[in-house]
Amino acid sequence: MDFLITDELKAIQLAVREFIEKEVHPRESIIEEEDRIPEELIEGARKLGLFGVSIPEEYGGLGLNMVGKCVVGEEMGRGIAGFSGYQGAHTGIGTSGIVMVGSDYLKEKYLPDMAEGKKIGAFALTEPDAGSDASNLKTTAVKKGDRWILNGTKHFITNGPEAHVLTTMAVTDPSRGARGISAFLVENTFPGFSVGKIEKKMGLRGNHTSEIIFEDCEVPAENLLGKENEGFITALRILANGRAGLAARCSGACRRLIELSLDYASKRVQFGKPIIENQAIQWMLADMEMETQAAKALTYQTAWKVDQGMNIIKDAALTKLFATEVYNRVADKAVQIFGGMGYMKEMPIERIFRDARITRLYEGTSEVQRMVIAAQMMKKS
Template sequence: MDFTLPEEIESIRQIVKEFVENEVEPVAHLIEEKNEIPPKIVEKAKEMGLFGLSIPEEYGGLGVGMVGKCGIYEELGKTHNGFTTLIGAHTGIGSVGIVEMGNEEQKRRYLPKMATGQWIGAFALTEPSAGSNATNLKTFAVRKGDRYVLNGSKHYITNAKDAHVFTVMAVTDPSKGPKGITSFIVEKDSPGFTVGKTEKKMGLKGSHSCELFFEDLEVPVENRLGEEGEGYVNALKILANGRAGLAARNLGSCQYLLDKSVQYAMEREQFGKPIIEQQAVLHMLSDMAVEIETLRWMTYRVAWMTDQGMNVIKEAAMVKLYGSEVYNRVADKAVQIHGGIGYIAEYPIERFYRDARITRIYEGTSEIQRNVIGAQLIKEYSHKHSPVGV
């Protein structure tokens, strides 16, 4: 396994690093205050091609592999998580379905505009009664001639306020359970499609999560993503594909917190010496460093496996689980090391602490990741120990 980034990707990573440090982080406090990402920051990200990371070059994107994307995501994770989520949700679950499962006509219609950021992507699966239990969808799609008619609602949909293109999961045959779910590409301005209220969240300011409502929304058959009944499988593939990317963003945030904590511990004096010389503080920093390095290797290994076309269902769930749990532990230690200043909203540690909490919930809770890992272990064990010929 070789995790070395190609020269052109390393060059992009350095540009992103400078962008994050010089342009995004200085306005992070404004994003918190206004719950909006400054348009000039978004436009600069578009000019840099960040919205086209996952999209092949033939459709106007950068066509970066998963290892390369993780290198870039890691740098993005070192700044405001709301800004990072706007890009990450678009380049991950918001567009990967069309990239991986769309037909040629769909790709040519949507991907060029998504690559430039002219159209933002979102993924609409979660409903009031279908969060972790994704098979309990209440949004239905009934085929009538050359169209499907959608009725239902979604909630907590990331990027919903800003998105133009939604990958929507709906039930087409309730008698088939998971095999009765179908995925569709839905455009924001379609009659019968309404974006509801923007949720007020603990963190991720500037990243807007909203309700969606479908009332007799007509979707052309050509906007079906894959065949009928493939929606649940599509959703699992889309989510698994994005988990290494999310882990990389968590990794970047963890590294930022460690760097800030070491710097503060070396400068802050108590009892006549820097607090980094206090064993309790040094042990916290050491634990943070060990977990971050472990996460780094897990993240890039899963990314490499993804680029090789390997099955990463178990490994993607592992890195999502571990990455989110590590981020929360690292953020907690960072607050403790900074003491009172770590609890003050004027400084970034408090913001990262709040932003970390959602990572154990969205794109599959930590409990669901454990279920996925466990199911894969049972499957692997059963296969290894099956009688010959079975």
């Protein structure tokens, strides 16, 4: 395996790092307190091409492979989760389906605007009765002439209120279970489309999550994404690739937690010396570093396998599981190192601790990842 990054990718990495440090970190309190991504950050991300990392160059994107996407994801993860979640859901689960299985017509119609961030993407699979049991969908799509008519409600959809183009899964043949689900590209302007309840969440401020309601929503026949009744397989492929990107964002967040913890522990004096001089603190820092590096190594190994066209169902699941659990352990240790200050909103640690929690739930819970890993192991044995 060769994870050495090219000079071109190194330049992108450094540009994103500078953007995060100079533009994103100083706006942390705006995102947190006002629950919005400032327009200048969206503009900055546009200039860097961050809305098109995974979109091929012929459609105006950066055309990065999965290792490249993870390099960008890691830097974004060092920023603010609400912002990286917005950009990550768009570039990952929001656009990758079009790149993977979209027709030339759909690619030409949507990808250039999505690469520029003029159109934002989302992924609408989950429903009230279809969470971990993701194929238990109630949303239906019935063909009428040159249109599909969608009815149903999705919930917990990242970027739901802002999204212009939603990769949406609906039942097209109820007699076939998971093999009777198709994927569609639904625009927020199509008749019968509306945004429902916007959730109030524990964290991820700035990144909005909502219901999406389809009431006789009219979708042109050509907006079928991939083949009819193959939408659930497409959804699983999108999610598997998304898991490597999410794991990269987790490693980036861990890196920031370590940097902040090292700095605080070197300055905070108790019993007449900086707390970092205590072995108990050093051991926490050492464990944070060890686990972060292990998560990062696993992430790049999986990304490399994606780029080789290898089957990554098990790798993606164990990478997502490990990286998200490491992120939560590292965040917990960071709060411990900060002591009471780690619990106060004036420190970023408190926010990062809350933001870490979602990663063990979305894009498949930790339990679901374990189910996938075990199922693959049993298949092999």
